[in-house]
Amino acid sequence: MAKEVKTGLVGFGVVGTGLVQCLQNNQHQIDDRAGIPIRLKTIADLDILTPRDADTSGIHLTTDVNDILNDPEIDVVVELIGGTGFAYDLITQALNAGKDVITANKALLALRGQDLFNLAHKKNRLLLFEAAVGGGIPIIQALRTGICSTEVERIYGILNGTANYILTRMEEAHLDFDVALIEAKAKGYAEADPTYDIEGHDTTHKILLLSQLAFGCQIRFDDIYREGITRLTFFDLQMARELGYRVKLLAIAKREGDRLDIRCHPALIPLSSQLAAVNGVYNAMVVAGHPVGTVMFYGPGAGGPATGAAVASDLMEVARQIQRGNQRRNDYSFDYRNLAIKPVGESACPYYIKLNVLDRPGVVAQVTAVLAEQSISIASFIQKERREPHEAVPIVLTTHEASESAMELAVEKIATLDSVVERPFLIRIENLQ
Amino acid sequence: MAKEVKTGLVGFGVVGTGLVQCLQNNQHQIDDRAGIPIRLKTIADLDILTPRDADTSGIHLTTDVNDILNDPEIDVVVELIGGTGFAYDLITQALNAGKDVITANKALLALRGQDLFNLAHKKNRLLLFEAAVGGGIPIIQALRTGICSTEVERIYGILNGTANYILTRMEEAHLDFDVALIEAKAKGYAEADPTYDIEGHDTTHKILLLSQLAFGCQIRFDDIYREGITRLTFFDLQMARELGYRVKLLAIAKREGDRLDIRCHPALIPLSSQLAAVNGVYNAMVVAGHPVGTVMFYGPGAGGPATGAAVASDLMEVARQIQRGNQRRNDYSFDYRNLAIKPVGESACPYYIKLNVLDRPGVVAQVTAVLAEQSISIASFIQKERREPHEAVPIVLTTHEASESAMELAVEKIATLDSVVERPFLIRIENLQ
Numbered sequence: 001m002a003k004e005v006k007t008g009l010v011g012f013g014v015v016g017t018g019l020v021q022c023l024q025n026n027q028h029q030i031d032d033r034a035g036i037p038i039r040l041k042t043i044a045d046l047d048i049l050t051p052r053d054a055d056t057s058g059i060h061l062t063t064d065v066n067d068i069l070n071d072p073e074i075d076v077v078v079e080l081i082g083g084t085g086f087a088y089d090l091i092t093q094a095l096n097a098g099k100d101v102i103t104a105n106k107a108l109l110a111l112r113g114q115d116l117f118n119l120a121h122k123k124n125r126l127l128l129f130e131a132a133v134g135g136g137i138p139i140i141q142a143l144r145t146g147i148c149s150t151e152v153e154r155i156y157g158i159l160n161g162t163a164n165y166i167l168t169r170m171e172e173a174h175l176d177f178d179v180a181l182i183e184a185k186a187k188g189y190a191e192a193d194p195t196y197d198i199e200g201h202d203t204t205h206k207i208l209l210l211s212q213l214a215f216g217c218q219i220r221f222d223d224i225y226r227e228g229i230t231r232l233t234f235f236d237l238q239m240a241r242e243l244g245y246r247v248k249l250l251a252i253a254k255r256e257g258d259r260l261d262i263r264c265h266p267a268l269i270p271l272s273s274q275l276a277a278v279n280g281v282y283n284a285m286v287v288a289g290h291p292v293g294t295v296m297f298y299g300p301g302a303g304g305p306a307t308g309a310a311v312a313s314d315l316m317e318v319a320r321q322i323q324r325g326n327q328r329r330n331d332y333s334f335d336y337r338n339l340a341i342k343p344v345g346e347s348a349c350p351y352y353i354k355l356n357v358l359d360r361p362g363v364v365a366q367v368t369a370v371l372a373e374q375s376i377s378i379a380s381f382i383q384k385e386r387r388e389p390h391e392a393v394p395i396v397l398t399t400h401e402a403s404e405s406a407m408e409l410a411v412e413k414i415a416t417l418d419s420v421v422e423r424p425f426l427i428r429i430e431n432l433q
Numbered sequence: 434m435a436k437e438v439k440t441g442l443v444g445f446g447v448v449g450t451g452l453v454q455c456l457q458n459n460q461h462q463i464d465d466r467a468g469i470p471i472r473l474k475t476i477a478d479l480d481i482l483t484p485r486d487a488d489t490s491g492i493h494l495t496t497d498v499n500d501i502l503n504d505p506e507i508d509v510v511v512e513l514i515g516g517t518g519f520a521y522d523l524i525t526q527a528l529n530a531g532k533d534v535i536t537a538n539k540a541l542l543a544l545r546g547q548d549l550f551n552l553a554h555k556k557n558r559l560l561l562f563e564a565a566v567g568g569g570i571p572i573i574q575a576l577r578t579g580i581c582s583t584e585v586e587r588i589y590g591i592l593n594g595t596a597n598y599i600l601t602r603m604e605e606a607h608l609d610f611d612v613a614l615i616e617a618k619a620k621g622y623a624e625a626d627p628t629y630d631i632e633g634h635d636t637t638h639k640i641l642l643l644s645q646l647a648f649g650c651q652i653r654f655d656d657i658y659r660e661g662i663t664r665l666t667f668f669d670l671q672m673a674r675e676l677g678y679r680v681k682l683l684a685i686a687k688r689e690g691d692r693l694d695i696r697c698h699p700a701l702i703p704l705s706s707q708l709a710a711v712n713g714v715y716n717a718m719v720v721a722g723h724p725v726g727t728v729m730f731y732g733p734g735a736g737g738p739a740t741g742a743a744v745a746s747d748l749m750e751v752a753r754q755i756q757r758g759n760q761r762r763n764d765y766s767f768d769y770r771n772l773a774i775k776p777v778g779e780s781a782c783p784y785y786i787k788l789n790v791l792d793r794p795g796v797v798a799q800v801t802a803v804l805a806e807q808s809i810s811i812a813s814f815i816q817k818e819r820r821e822p823h824e825a826v827p828i829v830l831t832t833h834e835a836s837e838s839a840m841e842l843a844v845e846k847i848a849t850l851d852s853v854v855e856r857p858f859l860i861r862i863e864n865l866q
Contacts, residue, residue, distance in 0.1 A: 022724050026584050029649065032769045033581050035762070130579065136725040138579020146563070146571020146579070148466050149745035151459050216462065274710060274731070291455050291738035292569040298707070298729040305724030312582035326759040329468070336465050 002075070004037040005319040008068030008099075010090060011080030012045035012052060015104055015131065018308020019078065020054040026312075034316040036323035042068050045081075069093050076318050078311060079103040084111050095119045095127070100321075100328060102314045104131035104307060107196075110205035110221050113212075117334065126321065126328045128314040133159065133206045134283045136306030137299040138313070143213040143287070144331050150292040152214040156252040156432070157285030158278050159206040161302035162197035163229050163249040165189045168279045171237045171246070177230055189281060199228035200249065204264040207251035211262055214287065215255055216336030219262065225344040227265035231425060236354060239396045240268045240427075243352070243380060246276040250430060260339040261347060267430040268352050274298075275432065286432070348403040350379060350429040355414065356392040356421040363419040364395070370413045371399065374406040392421040398429065435508070437470040438752040441501030441532075443523060444513035445478035445485060448537055448564065451741020452511065453487040459745075467749040469756035475501050478514075502526050509751050511744060512536040517544050528552045528560070533754075533761060535747045537564035537740060540629075543638035543654050546645075550767065559754065559761045561747040566592065566639045567716045569739030570732040571746070576646040576720070577764050583725040585647040589685040589865070590718030591711050592639040594735035595630035596662050596682040598622045601712045604670045604679070610663055622714060632661035633682065637697040640684035644695055647720065648688055649769030652695065658777040660698035664858060669787060672829045673701045673860075676785070676813060679709040683863060693772040694780060700863040701785050707731075708865065719865070781836040783812060783862040788847065789825040789854040796852040797828070803846045804832065807839040825854040831862065 009016055023030060023040055031037045042060040044067060060067065068074055069090070077094035079101060081087050087108050092115075094101050101120070103109065109116070109129055120127035130140045143152075158164050166180045166189075175183070181198065184190035196202050204226045208219050229249050240247050245268035253262040269276055274296055278284040283301025288294045300306040321328050357363045368378060382396040399407075407426065415423045442449055456463060456473055464470045475493040477500060493500065501507055502523075510527035512534060514520050520541050525548075527534050534553070536542065542549070542562055553560035563573045576585075591597050599613045599622075608616070614631065617623035629635050637659045641652050662682050673680050678701035686695040702709050707729055711717040716734025721727045733739040754761050790796045801811060815829040832840075840859065848856045 018724065022582055025723065026582060029584055029769065030582055032649065032766065033764065035764075136580065136583075137728055138575045141574060141579035142571045145750055146574035146746060147569065147742065148749055149455055149459060149463055149742050150569075151462055216465065274707070277707060277710070290458065291451065292742045293733040293736075293739050295570055295732035296730075298731070300726040300728075303726075306726050309580065309582050309725045313579060316581055317578055320762075320764055321759075324760040324762060326754075327757040329753075329757060331466065331468075331753055333465065336462065 002036065002322050004039050005076060005322050006039050006041045006074050007076045007078060007315060008042045008044070008071065008074040009040060009078045009080065010044045010065055010068060011082070012043050012048065013080065014304040015307045015311065016043070016080045017052045017054050018304030019080070019311045020056070021305065022308045022312045024055055030312065030316060034319040034323065036319050038315055038319050041074055042071065044068055065090060069097055074099060075322055076100045076102065076315060078315070079105060080311070082107070084108045088112050088116070091116050092119060095123050095125050098123065098125065100126040100318045102128045102311055102318065104129065104311060106132040106202065106205040106209060110208045114218060117330070120330055124328055126318050126330055128317060129209070130314045131307045131310035133209055134285060134297065135161070135299065135301045135303060136309050137283060137285070137297045137301070138310070139210065139285050139297050140213065142297065143210065147287065147292050147295060150289040152255070152287055152289035154254045154288045155210055155214050155285065156250060158248050158275055158283050159251050159285070159301065160197050160203045160249060161281035161283060162190045162194065163203070164278065164283070165281050166198065167229060167237070167247060167249065170232070170234055174234050176233050198230055200226045200264045203249055203251045207253055207262060207264055210285065211253040211260065212334045213332055214253070215260065215339060216333060217260070217339045218334045219260070219341070223341040225263040225265065229266050232266060235394065236427065239354070239382060240352065241271070242382065243268070243398060244271050245269060245429065246271050247427065248275060252430065255339065256342065258339060259342040261342040263344060265428060267428045269430055269432055273432050345405045345408070348401050350401050351399045351407055352427040352429055353397045353399065354425040355395045357395055358419045358421065359393050360419050366417050366419065367414055370410050374402070374410045376402040376406055376410055435469065435755055437472050438509060438755050439472050439474045439507050440509045440511060440748060441475045441477070441504065441507040442473060442511045442513065443477045443498055443501060444515070445476050445481065446513065447737040448740045448744065449476070449513045450485045450487050451737030452513070452744045453489070454738065455741045455745045457488055463745065463749060467752040467756065469752050471748055471752050474507055475504065477501055498523060502530055507532060508755055509533045509535065509748060511748065512538060513744070515540070517541045521545050521549070524549050525552060528556050528558050531556065531558065533559040533751045535561045535744055535751065537562065537744060539565040539635065539638040539642060543641045547651060550763070553763055557761055559751050559763055561750060562642070563747045564740045564743035566642055567718060567730065568594070568732065568734045568736060569742050570716060570718070570730045570734070571743070572643065572718050572730050573646065575730065576643065580720065580725050580728060583722040585688070585720055585722035587687045587721045588643055588647050588718065589683060591681050591708055591716050592684050592718070592734065593630050593636045593682060594714035594716060595623050595627065596636065597711065597716070597734070598714050599631065600662060600670070600680060600682065603665070603667055607667050609666050631663055633659045633697045636682055636684045640686055640695060640697055643718065644686040644693065645767045646765055647686070648693065648772060649767060650693070650772045651767045652693070652774070656774040658696040658698065662699050665699055668827065669860065672787070672815060673785065674704070675815065676701070676831060677704050678702060678862065679704050680860065681708060685863065688772065689775065691772055692775040694775040696777060698861060700861045702863055702865055706865050778838045778841070781834050783834050784832045784840055785860040785862055786830045786832065787858040788828045788830070790828055791852045791854065792826050793852050799850050799852065800847055803843050807835070807843045809835040809839055809843055
C-alpha cells in the first residue's frame with residue numbers, strides 16, 4: 001500500500017501557483033482528509049526560474065516534462081499548461097504511463113476531450129477536471145455525483161469571469177466596451193489577447209463540458225452557436241435596465257426530447273433573477289431537472305487561489321482512491337444518449353432590437369410594418385430624444401417571442417430602409433423560466 | 434463481482450416515496466451512471482398498506498424490518514423513518530450486518546451520530562447523508578469532496594424550508610406569525626407539531642452536521658445557541674425592510690482560532706445580500722474559506738422529490754464502490770481538530786431593538802441613556818405615530834456592534850423603566866461579511 005501520493009505538476013503559472021500554495025497552507029487538513037500524505041514531487045515549466053509566490057523547497061524544479069512522465073514514483077500528473085497541442089500529448093503519455101491525470105484545460109477537453117476520456121477509461125485511470133469550469137465552484141463534482149440521480153433538463157449560467165467583469169464595470173461606471181476592456185486588462189482580469197474570453201469561446205467550452213456531464217452525450221464545439229460581447233455598448237446596458245433587465249454573457253443548454261438547444265451569447269435577463277446579481281469575476285450556474293428541481297451554484301469563477309483549490313480537491317479524490325487500493329474508474333460517461341444539436345434558426349425568444357434611425361415622419365411605422373409582416377409583435381418601445389438636429393436617433397424595441405428565422409428576415413429588410421442608418425443590433429431576451 | 438446492488442428501504446413516507454419515484458423514473462440513467470443496476474428489493478414500514486404514489490410491483494413490502502436486516506442479499510439499507518431511537522438501533526444493526534447505510538435523519542446524526550460514524554468506520558462501510566441537509570442541494574458532497582481542500586472559516590445559511598416559508602408569507606401577505614403558521618400547516622409546509630422547525634431544532638441539527646464536516650470537529654447539540662421564529666411579528670419584518678434588511682432564520686458557524694462561534698437564530702440580513710433573496714421553501718448555504726473564497730449553494734430545501742433525489746445520488750455512490758469492489762471508507766472525519774464552542778455571551782453584533790413605550794416626554798432619553806451606560810451606540814431610530822391616545826407606541830432602534838452581555842444588561846434595565854410596557858425584543862443584525 002502506498003505511503004504517500006506523489007504528484008507532478010506541469011505548468012507553473014497562476015493556477016499552478018495557487019495549487020502549490022493551497023497544498024502548502026492547508027497541508028495538514030488535506031492529508032487528513034485524503035487519508036494519505038500528498039507530496040508535490042516535481043514541477044515542470046519552460047520558465048522554471050522566475051520566482052513565484054510559493055515555497056518550492058523540497059520540490060524538484062525542471063524544464064523537462066519527461067522528468068515527470070518517466071518518473072515511476074509519480075502517481076498523478078496535473079496539467080496546467082493550457083493549449084490543445086502539447087497538453088494533449090502530455091495527458092496521453094501520462095495516462096499511457098499509468099498515471100492519473102488532473103487538468104483545468106477546458107479548451108482541450110472541449111475540443112479534443114473524447115480521445116482522452118476514452119483513453120482514461122481504457123487505462124482505468126482517473127481524468128478529473130473540476131477546475132476547468134467555474135473556478136472554485138464544485139459544479140463538476142455536483143454533476144458527477146451530488147445530483148447525478150437527477151435527469152437534467154436545463155443548465156445555464158455565467159461562466160466567464162472576464163466577460164462578466166467587463167459587463168459589470170460597463171454598467172456601474174457607464175463605460176463602453178472598449179474602455180472597460182482596457183481597464184480589465186490593466187487590472188489583470190483580461191489577458192493581452194482577450195479574444196477567448198470576450199468572443200465567448202471560453203464560455204462555450206465550459207457549457208459543452210457541463211452539458212456532456214449533465215446530459216450524458218457527446219457534443220462538438222463547432223455545433224454550438226456562439227456570440228461574444230464586443231458589440232455591446234453602455235447604451236444597451238442602460239436601456240436593458242430601463243426595461244427591467246441586465247445584460248449578461250449567458251451559456252444555455254436545454255434538452256428538448258432528443259435535441260439539445262445549446263448556445264452562448266449575450267442576453268437580457270430579468271433584473272430580479274439570481275443570475276442578474278452575479279457581478280464581477282463571479283460565476284453562477286443553474287441546473288434544473290427531475291426530480292431535484294432548480295439548484296444554483298455560485299462562487300469565484302477564476303483566479304489562482306480558487307482554481308488551485310479545485311485542482312487540490314481533485315488531487316485529494318485521486319489520493320483517496322490510491323490509498324484504498326481502489327479501482328480507478330471515472331464516474332461519467334458521454335455515451336448514454338445521442339442528442340442532435342438544435343439549429344439556432346429554429347429557436348424562438350423575445351428580442352431587444354436597437355435601431356439608429358433618421359428622425360423623419362413614418363420611420364417607426366415602416367419598422368413596425370416589417371416586423372408585423374413576419375408576425376413579430378412588439379412588447380415595448382423606447383425612443384430617446386434627438387440630441388442634435390439631423391443626428392440619427394436610437395430607438396429600442398422589445399418583441400414578444402419570435403422565431404430566430406423570422407427575426408433574421410425582418411432585420412435584413414429593416415436594414416434596407418432609407419431612414420435606418422445601420423444594421424439593427426439584436427440581443428436575445430431570456431426570462432430564465 | 435456483484436451483478437446488481439440490492440437495497441432495502443425502511444420508512445415509506447414522503448421522502449421514501451420520492452426515492453422510489455426517482456429510482457423508477459430515472460432508472461436507465463441511474464443504472465448507467467452507477468455502472469451497475471440498482472434494485473430496490475424490500476420496503477419496510479409499519480404502515481405498508483396505505484397506497485403511495487409510486488409503483489411497488491416487484492418490491493417485497495413488509496412491516497418487519499428484519500426482512501431487510503437479515504437478508505444477506507441486501508447490500509444497502511436506506512433509513513428514512515426519522516427519530517433517534519429505533520433509527521439508531523436500525524443503523525447500528527445494518528452496519529453490524531456489513532451493509533452500507535444511507536440516511537436523511539439529521540436529528541439522529543446530530544444527537545447520536547458519533548457512535549454511528551465510528552461504527553461505520555470500524556466496519557468499513559459507507560454512512561452517507563446527503564439528504565439530511567438542504568434537500569436536493571449537494572452541500573454534503575461539496576464539503577466532503579468538491580471543496581475539501583479549502584480550510585473553511587465560515588458557513589452560514591437558511592436551512593429550514595418551513596421556517597423560511599412562514600417568514601416569506603408573513604412579509605408578502607402582511608401576516609403575523611400565528612396566522613402564517615396556520616396557513617403553512619394547511620398547505621402541508623408545516624407539520625401538525627411544528628416545534629422542530631419553528632423553534633430552530635432542525636436548523637441547529639443541520640448547522641451542526643455541516644460544521645462537523647467543514648471544520649473536521651465534533652460538536653454537541655446542547656452547546657449550540659438556538660432561538661426560533663415564534664416571537665416575530667409582521668411589524669418586525671416591516672421595520673427591518675424599512676431599515677434595508679430582511680429577517681431570516683439564520684444558522685451561522687464561524688471559526689475563530691480554536692473556538693467555534695455557532696448559532697441558530699432569527700437575524701436581520703441586508704436586503705441586497707443573496708440570502709435575502711432566498712424565499713419560500715428554498716434553502717441556501719454560503720461557505721467561505723481559504724483559498725476558495727466564497728461559494729454559495731441554493732435549491733429546494735425539502736420535499737419528497739428533491740430529498741429522494743439526494744438519497745438516490747448517495748445510493749449511486751455506494752453502488753459504484755460495490756461494483757468496483759472498492760474498499761468502502763467514508764471520506765470525512767470529525768477528529769481533525771478540537772474546537773471549543775464560544776459562549777454566546779461573548780459574541781458581539783449590531784442589534785434591532787423593539788420597545789413598546791408609553792408616549793411620555795423623556796422616554797427616549799431614558800432608553801438611550803441606559804444604552805449609553807453600556808457603551809452601546811445607536812445607529813438608527815424609528816418611532817411610529819401613536820394610533821390611540823394613551824396607547825403604547827412601538828419604537829425601533831438599531832445599534833452599532835454591541836457585546837451580547839452588555840446588551841443583556843441594558844435590556845434588563847430598560848425593561849424596568851416605568852414607561853416601557855414590555856420587555857424589549859431583540860433581533861441580531863448579521864451583515865454577512
